Amino acid sequence: MRELVVISGKGGTGKTSVTASFAVLADRPVIADCDVDAADLHLVLSPRVKERHEFWSGREAVIRQEDCNGCGICLSECRFDAVIKDGAAAGHEQFSIDPVSCEGCGVCARFCPQEAIDMRERLCGEWMISETRCGPMVHARLGVAAENSGKLVTTVRQEARRIAEEQNRSIVIVDGPPGIGCPVIASLTGATQVLVVTEPTVSGEHDLERVLSLTRHFKIPAAVCVNKWDLNPEMTQLIEGKARVAGASVAGRIRYDSAVTRAQMMERAIVETPAHCAEDFRRVWDELNA
């Protein structure tokens, strides 16, 4: 089984549009949306949700106010500025935990002399298994201001691979998150192949170098495709040159075409429309499968 991960470094370069078209072009794929904190692929593939699972991960501290004597040791022990001083009441200082800042390390609970702090399991979001016109899709929604996106990404990928094995499907196509940090690393470790979608801008060039260092770091073969290449042809050439020097292959170019936004508004992948640039998407797909 092959696992192709589409990432970009810089956000908004067209990862999801590319992934959606690949999902249509591939033969019996499983699709995984690993951009769990701003997932958009479902807006094109219109999944019908079959299964919904809560995603519990990590813990968070909660102070039982009735047992707190206001000593403030939690405040001085916490390294994440998660303990908030609420002012005095009931004859002593009041403290509470800001769940957004709490990393669930448990130091405050361990060192509270009153044992007034509980560590509670944390609901961080949900993940779904759905059916789409292209095949099964695993996707997720990270809770508002929640943590552990890397673990949620890992869950989504594992499920997608499980389905591919069970149903004897030969490829998992992964829509990855932007950046090079925790969720990106979780999206690509152990993958067969990475496609980096970039754009011919100074930001695209800069971010590509970093993202290709990451794929080298994890020893995953990478291909690069420049989206909206005609916006700056010289920059496109420069980027393709740098990609080759960095050990990546060049999978092709996609022209700037306002039809991409129109397809998005119709909830269609580009290759499902008569847009001129659809042939660019097909060529990149063929190149990756050559």
Add this chain to the structure above:
Amino acid sequence: MIVAVASGKGGTGKTTVAVNMARVLGSDVQLLDCDVEEPNAHLFLKGAALKEETACIPIPEVDESLCDGCGECGRFCEYKAIVSFGAKPIVFPDMCHGCGGCMKVCPRKAIREVDRRVGVVETARSGNITLIQGRLDVGEAMAPPLIRAVKARLRNGTPAILDAPPGTSCPVITTVRGADFVVLVTEPTPFGLHDLRLAVDMVRELRIPFGVVVNRVGIGDDRVHAYCRGEDIPVLLEIPDDRRIAEAYSRGNLIVDALPEYQGLFRGLTETTLELRKSREA
């Protein structure tokens, strides 16, 4: 006054808004590039580098001559960053959040903390702008400690603009938390609207006043505008879909320099933001 520029969706123009806003302000301003995974603001600001500092997080180091292999550190660690299989513990630095718990619970005081590098914080000066940016080391998973290191260099008394990473999870929250106002940049497309809603949920959860900038007006439809009207969210600025802007951006030029006719728009954004902030305080 600290203004954070954020967005759910990537590539909507956060950095464009942040750098152009900083430039038209004219007076001294701090610009913090908190998108430490892919910092880009420096590409648009030609200036002199002032300094580069290493950013570290504390991780445990075990003194094996003192450790008796009791395993308390491993049982305590929530992140499986220190593991003891009935012998001397092994540290997995990548997993460590730097909470200090293992060191504190060790009965034999056999653990001390050492610095582990996660990236650098660079300071540069370009005209009226002091740029402070974090650059996460490649292969490093955790951005928030570096973002905290960037924000620790904020100086009171000088206005600050924070360029946030995309998304709505920990790195964004670490950036936005403590800001006086958030500018959410989006584009009038289904993806833009969907991710704007997520970003709005996040900012509301943090209880920070905010407004929206709609970039590339003309490419999609008016659903973003309708949503903002319905939710009573101020639209601070509309940037038209202008290929010249995209081309200037592609070369690393500021819009307000390459296309001076847009200076008024960005001045208006800065003024509207300041006014909204004042009316909130009144």
